[in-house]
Amino acid sequence: MPHILVADDDLDIARLVEFQLRFHGFTVTLVHDGRAALEKAKEVQPDLILADWMMPTMDGLQCLMAIKSEPRLKHLPVILMTARAQAADVQAGMAAGAAAYLVKPFQLEQLLQTVRGVLA
Amino acid sequence: MKRPAYRWDTGLRVRVLGLVVFLLSLLVGLGTLLSYTFTQLNVLQQEAERTRQSVMMMERAAGTFAEMTSAVRGYLLTGHETMLQPYVSGQVQLDQLLGQLSAATTGDSLQTERVRLVEELVKTWREKVAEPEIASRQVNSPETGVLVVSSGLNYIEEIRSATNEYVRYESDRLSKEVKSVNDLAEKLRLYTWSGVGLAALLALTGYWILAGSVTRATGALAGAANRIAKGERDVILERPVDGELQEVAEAFISMSVTLSTQERQLQEQQEQLIAQNEELIAQQESVQSHATELERQERRLSRLHNLSSKMIGSIEIDHLAGQILDEYLDLYGGTAGALLLAEEYGDRMLVQAERWLSPSLRGTLVRQAGPLARCAERSQVVMARYPETVTQLSVWETQVPVAQEIYVPLVHTGRVIGVVVIAFTELLEPNAEALALWDSIAAQASVALAAAYNHLEVKRAFQSLQEQAAQIEVLNAQLEEERDRAAAQLDIYLSIVSTMRAGAWLCDTGGNLLVVNTTFREFFGEVREDAPAEEVLTKIQTHLSTDDPFLDDVRHLIHSYDEVTEGRIRLSSGYVLQWSSAPVGTATQRVGRLFTFQDVTELAELDRLKSEFVNTVSHELRTPLTSIMGYLSLVLAETVGPLQEQQREFLNVVSRNTTRLANLINDLLDIQRIESGRTPLQRSQVCLPRVVQQVAETFRVQAEQKGLRFEVTAAPGEPPLISADPDRLTQIASNLVSNAVKYTQRGSVKVSVQWGRESVDMIVEDTGIGIPAADQKRVFEKFYRAEHPYVREVGGTGLGLPIVKTMVEEHGGEIRLESVPGKGSKFIVSFPLLSG
Numbered sequence: 001m002p003h004i005l006v007a008d009d010d011l012d013i014a015r016l017v018e019f020q021l022r023f024h025g026f027t028v029t030l031v032h033d034g035r036a037a038l039e040k041a042k043e044v045q046p047d048l049i050l051a052d053w054m055m056p057t058m059d060g061l062q063c064l065m066a067i068k069s070e071p072r073l074k075h076l077p078v079i080l081m082t083a084r085a086q087a088a089d090v091q092a093g094m095a096a097g098a099a100a101y102l103v104k105p106f107q108l109e110q111l112l113q114t115v116r117g118v119l120a
Numbered sequence: 121m122k123r124p125a126y127r128w129d130t131g132l133r134v135r136v137l138g139l140v141v142f143l144l145s146l147l148v149g150l151g152t153l154l155s156y157t158f159t160q161l162n163v164l165q166q167e168a169e170r171t172r173q174s175v176m177m178m179e180r181a182a183g184t185f186a187e188m189t190s191a192v193r194g195y196l197l198t199g200h201e202t203m204l205q206p207y208v209s210g211q212v213q214l215d216q217l218l219g220q221l222s223a224a225t226t227g228d229s230l231q232t233e234r235v236r237l238v239e240e241l242v243k244t245w246r247e248k249v250a251e252p253e254i255a256s257r258q259v260n261s262p263e264t265g266v267l268v269v270s271s272g273l274n275y276i277e278e279i280r281s282a283t284n285e286y287v288r289y290e291s292d293r294l295s296k297e298v299k300s301v302n303d304l305a306e307k308l309r310l311y312t313w314s315g316v317g318l319a320a321l322l323a324l325t326g327y328w329i330l331a332g333s334v335t336r337a338t339g340a341l342a343g344a345a346n347r348i349a350k351g352e353r354d355v356i357l358e359r360p361v362d363g364e365l366q367e368v369a370e371a372f373i374s375m376s377v378t379l380s381t382q383e384r385q386l387q388e389q390q391e392q393l394i395a396q397n398e399e400l401i402a403q404q405e406s407v408q409s410h411a412t413e414l415e416r417q418e419r420r421l422s423r424l425h426n427l428s429s430k431m432i433g434s435i436e437i438d439h440l441a442g443q444i445l446d447e448y449l450d451l452y453g454g455t456a457g458a459l460l461l462a463e464e465y466g467d468r469m470l471v472q473a474e475r476w477l478s479p480s481l482r483g484t485l486v487r488q489a490g491p492l493a494r495c496a497e498r499s500q501v502v503m504a505r506y507p508e509t510v511t512q513l514s515v516w517e518t519q520v521p522v523a524q525e526i527y528v529p530l531v532h533t534g535r536v537i538g539v540v541v542i543a544f545t546e547l548l549e550p551n552a553e554a555l556a557l558w559d560s561i562a563a564q565a566s567v568a569l570a571a572a573y574n575h576l577e578v579k580r581a582f583q584s585l586q587e588q589a590a591q592i593e594v595l596n597a598q599l600e601e602e603r604d605r606a607a608a609q610l611d612i613y614l615s616i617v618s619t620m621r622a623g624a625w626l627c628d629t630g631g632n633l634l635v636v637n638t639t640f641r642e643f644f645g646e647v648r649e650d651a652p653a654e655e656v657l658t659k660i661q662t663h664l665s666t667d668d669p670f671l672d673d674v675r676h677l678i679h680s681y682d683e684v685t686e687g688r689i690r691l692s693s694g695y696v697l698q699w700s701s702a703p704v705g706t707a708t709q710r711v712g713r714l715f716t717f718q719d720v721t722e723l724a725e726l727d728r729l730k731s732e733f734v735n736t737v738s739h740e741l742r743t744p745l746t747s748i749m750g751y752l753s754l755v756l757a758e759t760v761g762p763l764q765e766q767q768r769e770f771l772n773v774v775s776r777n778t779t780r781l782a783n784l785i786n787d788l789l790d791i792q793r794i795e796s797g798r799t800p801l802q803r804s805q806v807c808l809p810r811v812v813q814q815v816a817e818t819f820r821v822q823a824e825q826k827g828l829r830f831e832v833t834a835a836p837g838e839p840p841l842i843s844a845d846p847d848r849l850t851q852i853a854s855n856l857v858s859n860a861v862k863y864t865q866r867g868s869v870k871v872s873v874q875w876g877r878e879s880v881d882m883i884v885e886d887t888g889i890g891i892p893a894a895d896q897k898r899v900f901e902k903f904y905r906a907e908h909p910y911v912r913e914v915g916g917t918g919l920g921l922p923i924v925k926t927m928v929e930e931h932g933g934e935i936r937l938e939s940v941p942g943k944g945s946k947f948i949v950s951f952p953l954l955s956g
Contacts, residue, residue, distance in 0.1 A: 010743055016750040023759060054739075083742035105746040105782050108753050 002047035002119055003027040007037035007063070008081065009055045013104075017050060017081075020108050021115070034058025038066050041073055048119060050102075053082035053093075061096055068097045077118045081106070139326035143319050150315035157308045164301045171294040174224050174231075175287050181217040182283040184210045185242060189276055192250045196257050204254065214242060234286045238279055245275035341372060348376055416553075423451075424560055437572040441473035444565040445540060448528070449475055451557075452550075454542035455522070460486060461538040461569070462496065469496070469539065495527035496536045501558060502527040505547060523547050528558050532566040537573070540565075623697070623717035627653060629710055631678040643695065643717055653678050665692045670699070677701050678713055688720065696724035734792045738785050745785070749778050780917070787919035790851070791902065794926050801845040801930060808842055808849065808880050808951065809834035809873040815853040816871040823861045829868035830861075835875060842880055842951045848927045855920045856884040856947050862914050864888035867944070879933075879950040890941040899937070900925045924949075 004026050008014040011032070018028045029044055031037045035057040041049060049067065053060035060080050067073045077099035082089065090101050099118045102111060191207035194200075218239050225231040441459045449457050456476035460469035468485040469492070488496055491504040504525040522543045530538040540562070550558070614635070617624050623640035627633050631653030641647065644659050657671050664670070670689045677685060686700035698720040705711035752775050754760060756768065763771070816832045823830040853871075860869045867887025874881050889910055891899055898904045903918040905911055928935045932952050939945035 010747070012747040013743070013750070016747060016754070019754065019759075020750070083739040083746075104742045105749045108750055108757075 001025050001027050003029070003044065004115065005029045005031065005037060005041055005044065005046040005049045006051075007031045007034065007049065007055065007060070008052040009033060010052070013052070013081075016108075017111065020111060024112060026115070034060065034063040037063050038070075041067060041076065042070070045072075046076070048099075048115065049076055049078045050115070051078060051080060053080055053084055053089075061093060064093070064096050064098055079114060079118060136326075136330065139323070139330075143322060146315065146319055146322070150311065153311055153315075154308060157304055157311070161301055161304050161308075164297050164304065168294055168297045168301070170224060171290050171297065174221060175290045175294070177217050177221050177224070178283050178286050178290070181214055181221065181238070182280065182287075184214045184217065185276075185279055185283075188214070188250070192254065196253055199257060207250070207254075211246070218242070231286060231289060234282055234289070238282045238286070241275055241279045241282060245279065249275055337369075341369065344372065344376075348379065423557065424564055437472065437569070437576055440568055440572050442475075444561075444569070445473045445475055447561060447565075448540055448542050448558075451561075452526075452542065452544075452548070452554075454526075455545045457540065457542040459538060459540050460492075461573075462536055472538070491525065491527050492539060492541070495529050495539050499529045499531055499536050501529070501555060521545055526550075526558075528562050530562050530566040530569060532570040537566060537570060620716075621719070625656060625715045625717075626704065626712060627656070627678060627715075628712040629679075634712060640717065643691065643697065663691045663693065665690045674701070674715065677715075681710075688724070689717075690724075694721065695719060696721045698723075731792055734788065738789045741785050742782070745778065745782050749775070749782065752778060784917040784919070787917045787923060790923050791919055791926065794923070794930065801848065803843045803845055805841040806844045806846050806849060807839055808844075808882060809839045811846060811849045812853045812871060812873050812882055815850055816857050818854075819857050819861050819869075823869055826861065826864075827866065828861065828864055831868065831870045831872075833870070833872045835873065839873065840875055840880060840953050842931075842953060844931050844951060848930070852924050852927050852949065853882065853884075855924045856882075856949070859920060860884050860886040860888065860945070860947075862916070863910065864944070865910070875953070877953075879952055881951075882949045883946065885944065885946040887944040890943050890945055891937065891939040892941045896937050896939060900935075 004021055006014060006017050006021070006028055007030075008017065009032050014030050014032065018030055021028045029040055029046060031040050032055075034051070034055045037049065037051060037055075038058065040046075051060040051063055055063075058066070060082065064078050064080065067076055067078060078097070079100045079102060080093045080098045081102045081104060082093075083104040093101050100114050102114055187206045188210040191203055191205065191210070194203035195207070218235060222232060222235045222239070225235055441461070445457050445459045448454065457474070458471055458477060458481065459473040461472045462469050463485075467488050469488060471481045471484050471486060474481045486492070491502045495502040504527070506523055522545065524544045524547050526542045526544070526548070528540045528542075529536045530540065617626075617635060618637045620637055620639060623643045624635065624637045625633070625640055625647075626635040633647060633649065633651040633653075633656060636647050636656075644656075644663050647656055647659055653675070657674060661671060668689050670687060673685070673687065681703060682701075684700060684702045686698065689697050689699060691697065696719075698718040699715060700718075701713060701715045703710060703712075704714045752771060755763070756771055756775060813832055813834065816830075820830050820832075857869070857871055860871075864886040865888070869887075870883075870885045872883045872885075874883065889908060891906060895904075895906050899906065899921050902922045905916065905918045925935055928949055928951075933950050936948045936950075937945065938948070
């Protein structure tokens with residue numbers, strides 16, 4: 001099953017996402033800040049990264065850009081999760097190379113569809 | 121006048137020329153003949169000379185030969201050698217002569233033969249006679265006496281006869297030639313005389329013919345001239361003439377034509393003169409009769425003149441009327457009289473003057489009746505006669521014995537302006553002249569009266585003008601007072617404007633500056649008086665922090681009649697100004713446009729803080745909502761264990777309200793964002809039907825699950841493009857379609873796009889609960905929710921339609937609503953088409 005790296009500083013949301021994905025059979029690794037996400041990604045080589053935008057040490061966008069500049073990681077699809085739903089924000093994320101953009105609050109069904117869509 | 125037919129003939133000049141040429145050729149011929157004859161004569165003379173020479177030479181030859189024979193005979197006789205001398209020299213001479221002779225006589229074979237014969241004979245003689253005899257003589261002595269002279273004599277005889285023959289022949293010929301020369305000379309004389317004679321004859325004949333024809337032509341011309349002189353006009357030159365005479369004849373003919381034309385003209389003029397003379401005589405007669413008439417008129421005019429000069433002096437109508445009346449009475453010796461003037465309106469007359477009546481009559485009004493009425497109506501002199509002298513005048517009731525009254529109308533510009541009445545104690549029979557004079561006086565009097573009347577009117581008018589002028593002066597004073605008040609008011613207004621906390625810029629309709637106040641100068645610096653709009657705008661532009669559509673807005677507004685418009689601009693100095701613009705002036709007289717600039721920097725800062733707050737709060741709210749919604753759905757999906765019925769029911773309520781809260785936060789963010797104007801439209805050219813179709817289709821499943829008929833249509837053909845932000849269009853369509861599906865329980869939802877010349881319309885129609893008329897305006901207010909059980913059941917934020925309305929207006933479009941409660945609603949959104 002695909003391996004998904006989830007990064008969110010909000011522990012409740014991180015656990016929720018982990019639960020939902022595991023429930024549907026994905027392998028999940030959890031981290032809680034941007035820098036950890038980048039290191040974990042290098043370590044475990046996941047199939048997909050789900051990253052929150054607002055995180056300590058390195059926010060989601062910076063993390064995304066770091067991944068896209070890392071030769072071993074740049075093929076990795078990254079989905080940004082955020083409460084910032086403004087058009088300008090979405091555009092910035094997409095421009096940085098995000099595979100998809102999930103606006104909080106999202107439905108679990110919506111999360112699942114997006115992840116499957118990106119992995120397909 | 122008939123022109124003689126022109127007959128072609130040799131001209132006189134030509135004829136003379138012909139004659140001369142003929143005579144010349146005759147002379148040339150004669151000359152040639154003479155020259156030929158002379159030549160011939162010459163030849164003959166030469167021939168004769170030659171003959172004479174040959175005869176001479178032959179005679180000399182014969183002589184020489186005779187000397188030679190003599191010399192031989194002498195030698196033979198004597199034996200002296202010296203005797204032989206002539207023989208020796210004669211031989212050479214003879215040979216020479218004979219050679220010349222044979223050359224000279226070539227051409228006559230007979231003579232040539234004779235010369236040759238002589239030569240032959242001489243030669244033979246020399247060889248056979250002379251030489252042997254001389255030789256023998258030299259050998260033999262003369263004593264022998266052998267004479268052989270006899271044999272030589274034959275030759276000598278023969279030679280002599282031959283030479284004689286030759287000479288005779290030549291002489292004959294010479295004499296023949298002399299004769300022919302003579303003949304020729306004779307002939308020459310004859311030719312000369314006859315040629316000269318012929319020439320003289322021809323010259324005479326030619327002269328005679330020419331002279332004849334000239335005489336005939338001049339005779340004809342002279343004859344014609346005589347006939348013209350005698351008065352005959354239709355002269356025809358019957359005998360045609362030619363050459364110069366033809367020209368003379370033509371000149372003559374044209375002269376005669378001119379003469380006859382002039383003569384006719386003279387005749388006509390004479391007749392005219394006679395007619396004019398008669399006319400003059402007639403005129404003279406009429407002048408004489410006019411003079412008589414004029415004398416009469418002069419008399420009358422002098423009277424009139426007297427009257428006029430009297431009248432001219434008096435412009436006062438009372439005085440004038442009295443004078444006119446006096447004149448009439450004076451003229452005709454009336455007993456009494458009055459002058460009445462017609463009222464301008466009405467049929468009565470005013471007694472203006474009276475004589476020998478009651479002075480109390482003056483100024484009274486008299487009704488028009490009887491002869492007075494007749495006079496006034498018909499505008500003619502009326503005479504009233506009373507068979508027995510009455511004591512009352514018909515018009516005025518005064519005790520005067522009257523036998524006759526005369527009413528004379530005073531007419532001016534076709535209107536009877538008055539009547540002069542004169543009473544007589546005796547009957548009067550005025551003649552035509554008297555009547556004419558009355559008329560004249562009446563005419564004169566009428567003019568004077570009318571003038572006096574006008575004078576009166578003018579005087580009255582002048583008085584009323586003076587009154588009006590006085591009134592105007594009063595009004596002027598009032599106006600000045602008001603003007604001062606207005607000026608004071610304006611000063612107050614200007615001081616208000618100048619001390620206003622807002623910047624103010626007033627320009628006229630052409631954009632030229634009228635007023636700017638101190639605050640405006642504080643914001644944008646000094647501005648020149650009367651500065652045109654562009655100058656002011658440039659000034660403003662230098663203070664703007666960024667390029668702003670404000671400048672273009674102003675350019676547009678200056679020339680428009682738009683009502684109040686407003687907006688915000690940010691200056692590089694940090695000020696935020698709220699500007700507004702409104703037309704100044706009345707509906708009929710536009711003054712220009714006023715722009716005001718209010719310092720809203722603090723307000724703007726507050727706005728910014730507010731939106732930042734809303735943003736942060738919303739974000740902070742959304743994060744916990746994510747957890748709530750997520751875990752709720754996990755529990756409700758029984759992922760973590762089965763739920764009791766009531767637990768499920770309650771958790772559903774929690775879930776529904778959580779969703780509502782999430783929606784509310786989203787809408788709040790949306791509307792805040794739009795209102796703050798911080799995210800300008802990302803305009804591009806958009807095909808509205810395509811956007812609407814995409815959005816609508818996402819609601820199909822939801823609608824059909826509710827059992828609704830869901831239709832999405834677009835008008836056929838190529839849809840026009842509009843300039844719009846596709847994201848916002850999506851949101852507009854989404855909100856409207858979502859509402860329609862949400863508030864419709866049964867029936868259908870129809871989404872369609874139509875377009876016309878100026879706009880593209882999106883129409884969302886449903887058969888839902890509908891909106892009461894009273895609520896139709898309020899549905900676009902924020903947080904307004906209609907009072908309907910179903911509305912509460914469905915749950916909404918009350919922000920969907922306000923967002924739609926704001927977004928539509930952002931695009932310059934408009935939204936309309938048609939709805940009947942219980943039947944359904946229809947939302948029509950119109951977007952303006954791209955111009956051009």
